Amino acid sequence: MSLVPELATLVEKRYLDPQHSLFRFAFDEESVRESFSFGPGQFIMLSIFGVGEAPISITSGPDEKGFVELCVRKAGRVTTVLHSLEENNRVGIRGPYGNGYPTETMKGGNLLIVAGGLGIAPLRSLIRYVLWRRGSFGEVGIVYGARDTGSLLFSGEMQNLVIRTDINCMLSVENVQEDKTWQGHVGWVTDLLDKISMPLRDTSVAVCGPPVFYKYVLEKLLSLGYSKGSIYMSLERRMECGEGKCGHCVVGHKYTCIDGPIFTYWDAINLPEIF
Amino acid sequence: MLFFTLTKKRLPEFLDAVNRHYRLIAPEQKGSKTYTFRPYSEFSNVALEFLRTIIPPRQFFFPPVERLFSVDKECKITVSPEDGPFSIIFGLHPCDLHGIEILDRAFSYGSRDSFYWRRREKAGFIGLSCLPDKYCLCKSMHTDFIESVYDIFLYTLDDVYMVTVRTALGDDMVRLCPELFKRPSKKEILEYKERIKIRDSMFTRIMDTTNLADLLTLEYKNDLWEQYSQRCLFCGSCVMVCPTCQCFDICDSPDLLTGTSIRLRKWDACMRKDYALVTGGHNFRGGRPERFRFRYLHKEIGFAEMHGRASCTGCGRCSETCPAGIDMVEVVRSIRE
Numbered sequence: 001m002s003l004v005p006e007l008a009t010l011v012e013k014r015y016l017d018p019q020h021s022l023f024r025f026a027f028d029e030e031s032v033r034e035s036f037s038f039g040p041g042q043f044i045m046l047s048i049f050g051v052g053e054a055p056i057s058i059t060s061g062p063d064e065k066g067f068v069e070l071c072v073r074k075a076g077r078v079t080t081v082l083h084s085l086e087e088n089n090r091v092g093i094r095g096p097y098g099n100g101y102p103t104e105t106m107k108g109g110n111l112l113i114v115a116g117g118l119g120i121a122p123l124r125s126l127i128r129y130v131l132w133r134r135g136s137f138g139e140v141g142i143v144y145g146a147r148d149t150g151s152l153l154f155s156g157e158m159q160n161l162v163i164r165t166d167i168n169c170m171l172s173v174e175n176v177q178e179d180k181t182w183q184g185h186v187g188w189v190t191d192l193l194d195k196i197s198m199p200l201r202d203t204s205v206a207v208c209g210p211p212v213f214y215k216y217v218l219e220k221l222l223s224l225g226y227s228k229g230s231i232y233m234s235l236e237r238r239m240e241c242g243e244g245k246c247g248h249c250v251v252g253h254k255y256t257c258i259d260g261p262i263f264t265y266w267d268a269i270n271l272p273e274i275f
Numbered sequence: 276m277l278f279f280t281l282t283k284k285r286l287p288e289f290l291d292a293v294n295r296h297y298r299l300i301a302p303e304q305k306g307s308k309t310y311t312f313r314p315y316s317e318f319s320n321v322a323l324e325f326l327r328t329i330i331p332p333r334q335f336f337f338p339p340v341e342r343l344f345s346v347d348k349e350c351k352i353t354v355s356p357e358d359g360p361f362s363i364i365f366g367l368h369p370c371d372l373h374g375i376e377i378l379d380r381a382f383s384y385g386s387r388d389s390f391y392w393r394r395r396e397k398a399g400f401i402g403l404s405c406l407p408d409k410y411c412l413c414k415s416m417h418t419d420f421i422e423s424v425y426d427i428f429l430y431t432l433d434d435v436y437m438v439t440v441r442t443a444l445g446d447d448m449v450r451l452c453p454e455l456f457k458r459p460s461k462k463e464i465l466e467y468k469e470r471i472k473i474r475d476s477m478f479t480r481i482m483d484t485t486n487l488a489d490l491l492t493l494e495y496k497n498d499l500w501e502q503y504s505q506r507c508l509f510c511g512s513c514v515m516v517c518p519t520c521q522c523f524d525i526c527d528s529p530d531l532l533t534g535t536s537i538r539l540r541k542w543d544a545c546m547r548k549d550y551a552l553v554t555g556g557h558n559f560r561g562g563r564p565e566r567f568r569f570r571y572l573h574k575e576i577g578f579a580e581m582h583g584r585a586s587c588t589g590c591g592r593c594s595e596t597c598p599a600g601i602d603m604v605e606v607v608r609s610i611r612e
Contacts, residue, residue: 001354003389004354049346049350049529050527050529053525054554076555092352238550241525244384244385245381245382245388245523246524248550248551250545252577253573253577253581258384258385
């Protein structure tokens with residue numbers, strides 16, 4: 001039934017930094033656990049009963065079955081209560097919603113993933129999708145930037161990608177305070193886009209980050225010569241239903257929850273009120 | 276499609292019969308100039324000469340506040356039970372029937388909304404013809420006649436109603452008292468045709484909708500939006516009375532004593548300031564002109580791009596209700612000029 005969530009239990013809560021944690025939920029109902037499937041870039045509506053609902057992008061990979069992982073910042077009403085939950089607490093989940101990344105279009109070509117801050121949350125799902133079928137992609141580049149080393153999410157996983165030879169992964173932080181062990185770049189993500197050598201042709205670019213991050217990254221990608229039609233952005237909007245009805249996420253004449261949240265830059269610039 | 280005539284004097288017998296078999300809802304006068312839909316009590320309470328109820332018929336399928344489900348202490352979800360039996364709504368004018376047709380599309384976009392459709396599928400409609408007043412814009416919006424949605428339509432002539440039966444449900448209703456329905460005579464058919472011409476000539480206000488979508492796009496940054504938004508109180512009245520506004524909020528209402536909660540869906544308005552506000556404080560449409568403009572753009576272009584028709588039915592409720600006297604015809608005319 002539309003708008004009615006399935007029950008899920010918090011089976012693991014992984015502390016990432018003071019503001020972010022990774023929550024792993026398993027659906028209570030076995031049939032739901034087995035049938036729930038999604039693509040990278042899709043999101044779910046998370047219910048904390050008595051508090052409300054919030055749209056959250058899925059952070060785990062689509063090939064990992066039996067659970068979903070959500071990387072969530074403690075930011076609003078629902079997410080603040082979420083952070084206070086303990087293992088075995090129950091929530092509601094409905095979805096998955098949204099179009100997700102066009103993986104069928106991306107496969108066979110090269111892929112450049114550009115993440116800023118919490119923008120890694122949906123992109124981690126895409127990264128896992130790629131790792132699962134590395135042979136289906138050409139060259140794969142990943143650049144990920146955070147404010148400082150402490151707020152670089154999934155740093156262990158990301159460091160493992162840096163040392164892989166079949167993936168060109170580069171990390172950057174804007175400032176290093178006491179952390180003398182940092183071996184990545186200090187500066188902006190856009191600097192990494194200059195350094196990373198990815199072909200322009202047959203390359204899809206998946207970008208996710210805060211609004212100001214988009215502004216600079218998109219400028220840089222265009223100046224490098226990427227096509228607006230091959231740059232994929234994930235848009236954030238207020239959502240109540242996730243099902244193309246409530247109206248809150250309408251941008252121009254599109255529902256972010258159905259037509260998006262993934263839009264090509266070309267489609268996005270033709271929507272008014274995009275940022 | 277079947278055509279009959281029904282003598283006006285015998286309409287009470289027909290409605291009484293319908294009310295015995297279904298749950299009949301009919302318009303009644305509420306204040307000196309206001310009307311509302313109420314459960315049918317007796318024929319003398321039914322308003323026949325009215326144009327628009329304050330709250331449009333969407334209230335029956337998409338109520339202002341609706342309980343979706345309740346959740347107990349163990350997080351067991353209980354979906355709200357379905358409403359009562361099959362309802363027949365009497366007295367819907369063509370604009371409101373178009374409004375229902377538009378909402379049917381909206382609540383089927385992408386997927387069917389279970390809560391809307393479980394009510395909608397248990398409703399039938401008896402349409403009723405009307406004569407326009409100064410707010411009626413249905414002719415401009417091409418909603419002055421309806422060819423779908425209704426089960427029976429009554430077109431008012433001098434002594435009889437010309438009755439169109441469109442569906443099997445309409446036929447079921449007619450067969451509750453078949454003796455009331457006669458074959459239309461040649462004279463009645465002539466009168467019907469004459470009435471349509473007369474009604475057509477009665478529209479005093481015409482809104483030119485030619486190329487309206489293009490114009491609104493071209494004039495996206497026109498100062499007029501700013502000027503109108505200074506006049507607009509952002510009270511949301513136009514949204515509440517609109518037969519096709521579909522926006523809603525979903526929220527929880529907890530009971531702290533028992534640890535249970537209910538999830539509600541409530542009407543919302545796109546002109547509210549925090550409508551597009553997200554966690555973290557970014558507001559994607561916070562400005563007054565943007566919020567004012569959005570409603571027009573969505574009605575005339577956005578909905579049309581998704582569903583192939585504009586979502587304004589020309590019922591005139593928003594123009595009649597606006598406390599700031601903002602009138603859609605005036606807005607469109609000034610954008611055009």
